[in-house]
Amino acid sequence: MDKYGFLKVAAAVPAVQVANPVFNAAQAEKLLREAVKERVELVVFPELSLTAYTCGDLFLKPALVSAAEAALADLLVRTCQLKIVFIVGLPVRAGNVLLNAAVVCCGGEILGVVPKTYLPNSGEFYEQRWFASALDWNGDEVELCGQLVPAGTDLLFEVAGANVGVEICEDVWATLPPSSFAALQGADVICNLSASDALVGKHAYVRQLVAQQSARCRCGYIYTSCGLGESTTDVVFDGNALIYENGTLLVHSQRFSTQAQLVSTEIDVARLRTERAANSTFRTDSACETAEPYRVIESGLPSAQKPFALTRAVEPLPFVAQGENLEENCREIFNIQVAGLATRLTAAHAKTAVIGISGGLDSTLALLVTVRAFDKLGWARKNIIGVTMPGFGTTDRTYQNALALMKNLGITWREVDIKKACLQHFKDIGHDEKIKNAAYENAQARERTQILMDLANSTGGLVIGTGDLSELALGWATYNGDHMSMYGVNAGVPKTLVRSLVAWVSAQEKVAVKRVLQDVLATPISPELLPAQKGKIAQKTEELVGPYELHDFFLYHFVRNGFGPAKILYLAQYAFKGKFTTPVIKKWLAVFFRRFFAQQFKRSCLPDGPKVGSVGLSPRGDWRMPSDATAQIWLDELAGL
Numbered sequence: 001m002d003k004y005g006f007l008k009v010a011a012a013v014p015a016v017q018v019a020n021p022v023f024n025a026a027q028a029e030k031l032l033r034e035a036v037k038e039r040v041e042l043v044v045f046p047e048l049s050l051t052a053y054t055c056g057d058l059f060l061k062p063a064l065v066s067a068a069e070a071a072l073a074d075l076l077v078r079t080c081q082l083k084i085v086f087i088v089g090l091p092v093r094a095g096n097v098l099l100n101a102a103v104v105c106c107g108g109e110i111l112g113v114v115p116k117t118y119l120p121n122s123g124e125f126y127e128q129r130w131f132a133s134a135l136d137w138n139g140d141e142v143e144l145c146g147q148l149v150p151a152g153t154d155l156l157f158e159v160a161g162a163n164v165g166v167e168i169c170e171d172v173w174a175t176l177p178p179s180s181f182a183a184l185q186g187a188d189v190i191c192n193l194s195a196s197d198a199l200v201g202k203h204a205y206v207r208q209l210v211a212q213q214s215a216r217c218r219c220g221y222i223y224t225s226c227g228l229g230e231s232t233t234d235v236v237f238d239g240n241a242l243i244y245e246n247g248t249l250l251v252h253s254q255r256f257s258t259q260a261q262l263v264s265t266e267i268d269v270a271r272l273r274t275e276r277a278a279n280s281t282f283r284t285d286s287a288c289e290t291a292e293p294y295r296v297i298e299s300g301l302p303s304a305q306k307p308f309a310l311t312r313a314v315e316p317l318p319f320v321a322q323g324e325n326l327e328e329n330c331r332e333i334f335n336i337q338v339a340g341l342a343t344r345l346t347a348a349h350a351k352t353a354v355i356g357i358s359g360g361l362d363s364t365l366a367l368l369v370t371v372r373a374f375d376k377l378g379w380a381r382k383n384i385i386g387v388t389m390p391g392f393g394t395t396d397r398t399y400q401n402a403l404a405l406m407k408n409l410g411i412t413w414r415e416v417d418i419k420k421a422c423l424q425h426f427k428d429i430g431h432d433e434k435i436k437n438a439a440y441e442n443a444q445a446r447e448r449t450q451i452l453m454d455l456a457n458s459t460g461g462l463v464i465g466t467g468d469l470s471e472l473a474l475g476w477a478t479y480n481g482d483h484m485s486m487y488g489v490n491a492g493v494p495k496t497l498v499r500s501l502v503a504w505v506s507a508q509e510k511v512a513v514k515r516v517l518q519d520v521l522a523t524p525i526s527p528e529l530l531p532a533q534k535g536k537i538a539q540k541t542e543e544l545v546g547p548y549e550l551h552d553f554f555l556y557h558f559v560r561n562g563f564g565p566a567k568i569l570y571l572a573q574y575a576f577k578g579k580f581t582t583p584v585i586k587k588w589l590a591v592f593f594r595r596f597f598a599q600q601f602k603r604s605c606l607p608d609g610p611k612v613g614s615v616g617l618s619p620r621g622d623w624r625m626p627s628d629a630t631a632q633i634w635l636d637e638l639a640g641l
Contacts, residue, residue: 003308004567005270007162007189010035010043011224011241013253013261018052018231019064021071021090025050028088029078031262036082039308040264041160041301043086044191046226047116047169048100050075050090053195054231059098059130065091072103073145080108085159085299087166089193094142094151097132102166102193103144104157106299113142113151116168117178124197124234153178154185154294161303162188162269163296169194169225172213183217184286185294188269190217194225197235203255207242215247218275218282220267228258243267246275250312265312274562316575317549318556319497319613330504333497333612334369337489340610341373344487345462352461354452356482357386357406357413359398361498362490364405364520366466368505369489371409384411385459389418389451391444393530395537397523401516408512414455418447436530445481445527452485462486465607470495470548472606472617473555474592475599476541483602491609492616494555495525495548545595546588550580554592559623560615565589565638590638597631 012035014027028045035043047053050068058064068090079086085106092101092113099115115134119127134153142151157164165182172179172192179190190213196206206223214221220243227239241253241263251265276282315322321329345353353370357363370384386406390399406413422443426433433440452463465485467477469492477483490498499521506517525541525548542548553572557563563571572585604619604627616622 002161002303004570005268005273006266006308006310007160007220007269008039008041008264008266008308009189009220009222009243010038010040010262010264011222011243011253012043012045013224013227013239013241013257014045014049015260016049016052016226016229018229019055019058020052021050021064021068022074024052025071025075027260028086029075031260032079032082032084032086034262035086035264036084038262038264040084042162042164042189042191042222043084043262044193044222044224045086045088046224047102047193047195048089048091049193049226050088052230053089053226053237054233057130059091065093065098069093069145072105076105076108076110076145079105083107083301085111085157085164085301087191087193089168091131092142092144092151094132094137094139097137098130099134099137099142099151100127100131100168101151102168102191104155104164104166104297106301110144110147110149111157111297111299112149112155112295113144114153114155114166114168115151116171117153118170118174120170150295150297152295154292156182156185156187156294156296158296158298159189160299160301162267164189164191166191166193168192169196172209172223177213179213179219179221180217181289181291182294183219184282184289185291186296187217187219188272189220189222189267190214192221192223194223194240195230195237196225196240198238198240198255203238203240206240207249210242211244211247211249214244218246218272218279220245220269220272224253227256228260246272266310270567271561271563278562310570310574314571314575316553316579317496318560319494319552319615320500326500327504330501333493334372334501334505336610336612337369337493338372338376341369341464341487341489342376344608345373345377348462348486350460350462352383352385352456352459353464354385354387354456354459354461355464356448356452356466357388357402358394358466359388359401359405359520360523361495361502361520361525362468362471363402363466364517365493365498365502365505366464366489367405367409367411368502370464371411381410382412383461385455385461386411386413387416387452387455388413389416389448391418391422391448392440393444393527393532393537393539395532395535397519398537401520401523404516405513405520408510408516416451418444418451421447441527441530442478442481445478449478449481449484456486464489465609466490468493468495468498469615469617470552470555472603473559474545474551474595475602476545476595477602479602485607488607488609491606491618492612494552494615496552497613546591547580550576550585550588551592554589555596556615558592558596559617565593565634566641569638569641586638586641590635593631593634593638597629600625600629601627
């Protein structure tokens with residue numbers, strides 16, 4: 001698809017007058033023209049929107065049905081030049097029965113008619129009194145507005161490269177919603193024309209229902225319900241419009257508004273198709289679908305309406321929950337880490353946990369997880385052995401923070417200065433200590449790992465790994481150095497999330513610990529392998545490999561969503577507007593792809609560690625890739641942008 005795989009859609013809530021199709025069609029036209037100005041490609045109106053839903057026994061009067069058809073015919077003429085697909089609701093004659101139908105239109109033509117399947121017949125709604133269910137009607141076309149058009153629940157509509165299915169109100173409440181079958185037949189987007197009354201507690205249930213259906217079907221879902229102007233004789237309608245994508249709410253209307261509304265956004269159809277292709281359950285369901293293939297109706301709407309401008313939110317920190325969800329997510333992730341480590345400690349019959357403490361973010365989070373795991377098991381914190389191992393680049397700030405953290409958390413702490421051992425090692429292998437190359441840096445990391453491993457062996461313990469998901473993605477770890485452990489508690493946690501987790505734990509700790517954690521959060525990220533300059537950190541990781549917020553953004557959209565360089569760059573420009581320029585984003589995106597591919601060999605032999613979110617790089621599960629794969633395709637695409 002063009003436009004990076006996005007489809008611009010809208011849910012319309014027009015003002016209506018009961019049993020006045022001329023007025024209702026005019027209101028629909030106003031919103032249609034507004035939608036065209038916003039470059040919307042698909043707009044959905046509520047159930048029976050050309051008559052109003054609350055006409056009651058007036059639906060049995062031929063005059064109302066004929067007036068609705070005439071109003072639709074007039075609307076088609078008035079909108080024939082508009083480049084948009086729209087779906088309106090009205091009663092449609094089909095032989096001897098009357099259908100509660102959704103009529104799909106474009107360019108002055110009716111593309112198809114989809115009748116409602118499940119008709120409520122209780123409470124205030126007695127639709128079976130007026131309409132026939134699609135299950136009771138065996139036709140496949142109807143005559144409407146002088147056109148003989150396809151009709152049935154087996155219709156899909158191609159709109160600007162996306163496949164669109166339709167269901168009506170009660171259909172989504174059914175045990176087997178028609179949208180489930182439509183999705184298995186290839187519908188990327190489901191449109192629901194609804195008329196649902198407002199009752200206490202119902203709105204939350206509707207949101208759950210639509211969210212779950214969009215998630216199960218891995219589809220976009222446009223739900224719009226009637227509001228202003230419907231009869232309030234016995235019930236009230238709230239004008240509830242919702243647009244979801246794979247379980248996530250993108251946009252919604254203002255309920256109980258006294259104004260007509262049009263809410264629009266973009267649905268990422270390309271992402272949904274990638275989700276379906278990668279999900280074995282969806283593939284199996286599709287293979288088991290035994291119905292005859294659905295009829296696909298071409299709309300003729302071009303798939304490249306320019307200029308295209310994204311309006312939906314794109315989170316710059318996709319791994320970090322926003323607002324009130326942040327605390328809940330941090331608690332859940334931290335508990336996963338703690339539970340994973342507690343189980344491993346028990347299974348290994350470990351007597352101690354050994355962890356290197358640098359005074360940086362990653363080792364701090366790993367220590368906090370380890371302390372909580374010991375507390376959970378009822379084990380004494382003194383059996384956690386924290387080791388600070390000053391090297392050539394260790395600064396007083398990180399050293400003091402490491403000591404203060406271990407002492408205030410009540411664990412056993414040890415200090416092993418590695419400088420003499422490394423100098424001896426350089427002598428042994430004939431390396432000039434003045435040459436600050438990879439051997440100089442990595443020797444320190446491997447010396448530290450050797451100390452931790454041997455200490456764990458001597459105390460019957462496990463070495464707790466501190467490296468995070470972002471470092472694994474970039475290969476920013478010394479092979480068989482900090483890359484190795486006996487259980488890596490941070491293996492599923494990206495760097496941007498590490499910061500949030502440490503801040504969350506900090507809020508719960510006593511003052512002394514909180515003070516240290518706040519300074520750790522304020523310390524620049526560094527491996528501290530090169531000599532300090534005037535007591536300050538000489539190596540700043542993000543100056544060497546790039547900003548972690550960019551790399552985490554790239555990682556999420558490449559691994560989780562399967563996007564290529566063009567789409568990732570487009571989204572990053574949008575998400576980081578005003579913070580990073582396009583050349584800067586392109587530079588680090590190239591670095592990301594080069595390093596991600598070149599460093600796969602480090603991920604192919606990772607220690608065990610818990611997955612905490614939707615992205616993982618374990619070679620045993622989420623990411624299986626040859627170590628000698630090339631990034632050339634992705635780099636070529638990026639170079640051509």
